[in-house]
Amino acid sequence: MPLSLPPVVVALPQAKPPLQCWGFLFNSIVCFTDLKKMSYIASLKELINTLTQSKDLLVEMFEKRKSFLYKYDDAAELLSEDKIEVLISKHILQRNGPYIEIDDQYQQFFEQMLEVNEEINTSYIHENIQQVKQHINFYLQEKNEHRRYTYLKQIKAVLRKIGRITLRNIIDLNRNIENAFKTEPNYSIKIARLETFDEKRRAVYLLIEQTDRLAGDEEITFFTTALDEELKQVVTQLRGQLTESRHNLIETQKQIIEYLNQVKHQSRIQEKIKQVKYLKDQFELKAKTNITRLLQQSNVVLFESRPTYPLKLSLDYLQSDEGNENIKKVAAKLQQHKRPAQLVAESIASKDMLPQTEEEIFIDLEEIKRGFAASSHHLHNYIMQYKYPREVSYEEKITIFCQMVSMYEQELNIKDIFQTDEQVEYAMVVAK
Numbered sequence: 001m002p003l004s005l006p007p008v009v010v011a012l013p014q015a016k017p018p019l020q021c022w023g024f025l026f027n028s029i030v031c032f033t034d035l036k037k038m039s040y041i042a043s044l045k046e047l048i049n050t051l052t053q054s055k056d057l058l059v060e061m062f063e064k065r066k067s068f069l070y071k072y073d074d075a076a077e078l079l080s081e082d083k084i085e086v087l088i089s090k091h092i093l094q095r096n097g098p099y100i101e102i103d104d105q106y107q108q109f110f111e112q113m114l115e116v117n118e119e120i121n122t123s124y125i126h127e128n129i130q131q132v133k134q135h136i137n138f139y140l141q142e143k144n145e146h147r148r149y150t151y152l153k154q155i156k157a158v159l160r161k162i163g164r165i166t167l168r169n170i171i172d173l174n175r176n177i178e179n180a181f182k183t184e185p186n187y188s189i190k191i192a193r194l195e196t197f198d199e200k201r202r203a204v205y206l207l208i209e210q211t212d213r214l215a216g217d218e219e220i221t222f223f224t225t226a227l228d229e230e231l232k233q234v235v236t237q238l239r240g241q242l243t244e245s246r247h248n249l250i251e252t253q254k255q256i257i258e259y260l261n262q263v264k265h266q267s268r269i270q271e272k273i274k275q276v277k278y279l280k281d282q283f284e285l286k287a288k289t290n291i292t293r294l295l296q297q298s299n300v301v302l303f304e305s306r307p308t309y310p311l312k313l314s315l316d317y318l319q320s321d322e323g324n325e326n327i328k329k330v331a332a333k334l335q336q337h338k339r340p341a342q343l344v345a346e347s348i349a350s351k352d353m354l355p356q357t358e359e360e361i362f363i364d365l366e367e368i369k370r371g372f373a374a375s376s377h378h379l380h381n382y383i384m385q386y387k388y389p390r391e392v393s394y395e396e397k398i399t400i401f402c403q404m405v406s407m408y409e410q411e412l413n414i415k416d417i418f419q420t421d422e423q424v425e426y427a428m429v430v431a432k
Contacts, residue, residue: 092106129210132162135155139152156234162238173197173201179314181262181263191263201249201253201256211238215239372404373411378429379404383397401426411431412431413431415427
């Protein structure tokens with residue numbers, strides 16, 4: 001039986017509602033209006049069209065994402081305000097007062113596709129490894145051949161992705177190590193960042209070993225039963241990428257150790273210089289140190305070369321104004337004042353200066369086309385029997401046939417009938 005409920009009587013107040021009720025109603029209307037203004041991407045076609053219409057602004061903002069905050073008024077000079085509001089409503093851009101910026105998910109997508117991202121995402125590789133294990137379990141338990149093939153296809157795609165992401169993470173790791181060493185002015189922060197990158201290097205190496213075990217002995221049952229030609233190629237390519245990644249990580253480890261040694265050496269020298277300067281300013285250098293005895297024992301040769309530590313300058317620094325000025329200074333020092341003696345060429349013989357002519361008989365394709373249009377032969381037969389102004393080989397005649405079909409395709413009728421002349425197979429071509 002249906003459940004019957006007693007009628008509910010709601011008593012409406014006759015007096016005016018309090019001010020708080022009107023405020024609550026107004027806020028509700030405003031929130032509902034804001035929700036109506038929010039719009040979302042409904043399809044991939046809409047997303048591509050939206051990005052294409054605003055490509056100039058997005059390129060400008062992405063290139064200057066680290067240099068300065070982009071103002072809304074500057075964006076309005078490249079794109080109309082209506083289109084900017086559409087980008088904001090679709091969460092492609094974010095507005096923060098007078099400034100706008102690209103949304104995080106789109107910026108991360110652009111950085112990943114252009115391989116300029118700075119984050120080393122080892123968890124993403126781990127998630128893909130777990131996904132492969134899960135699909136392998138599903139494949140071994142599934143009895144339906146169609147669904148088994150679906151799981152196998154997903155496993156191949158994830159294995160390709162793991163190798164590609166691993167190599168890209170190592171490239172990003174090396175770039176971040178270079179930037180941290182060359183651009184970070186604080187020695188303690190520089191050491192901490194390099195040690196953090198070393199930990200990420202070890203994490204990437206452990207994931208490489210885990211992936212190698214997964215494609216080897218750990219899931220030997222799957223790779224034995226489900227091994228087909230494509231999967232074999234995917235596994236072979238993955239093993240090659242893992243081997244390349246191991247070699248790159250060895251070089252990365254050497255680079256980190258070298259950078260850490262240089263930074264710690266420079267840091268110790270800097271601290272000692274600060275202490276010496278402090279004692280000198282306090283006139284306590286001779287009293288509290290043994291500098292006098294060390295200077296007497298030192299036998300430093302005046303013109304002895306000092307040990308140098310080569311430092312590769314970053315591309316960002318070299319492209320800056322300061323880097324450009326330093327390049328000009330180095331080039332000026334290396335420039336030689338004496339110009340090298342120019343070699344004088346030998347005099348040209350008089351016989352080489354005499355005019356020489358070379359004749360070549362040209363085959364006019366336009367004339368061949370007019371003659372073919374007036375004949376009743378098909379094109380291959382006509383070209384083979386045509387009287388040329390010079391001797392033409394069989395290969396040249398076949399070339400002329402192809403040139404005629406390519407140049408005058410609109411004026412010819414190419415049929416789906418093929419014949420052979422004991423050497424090549426050709427299509428029947430007649431004049432329209």
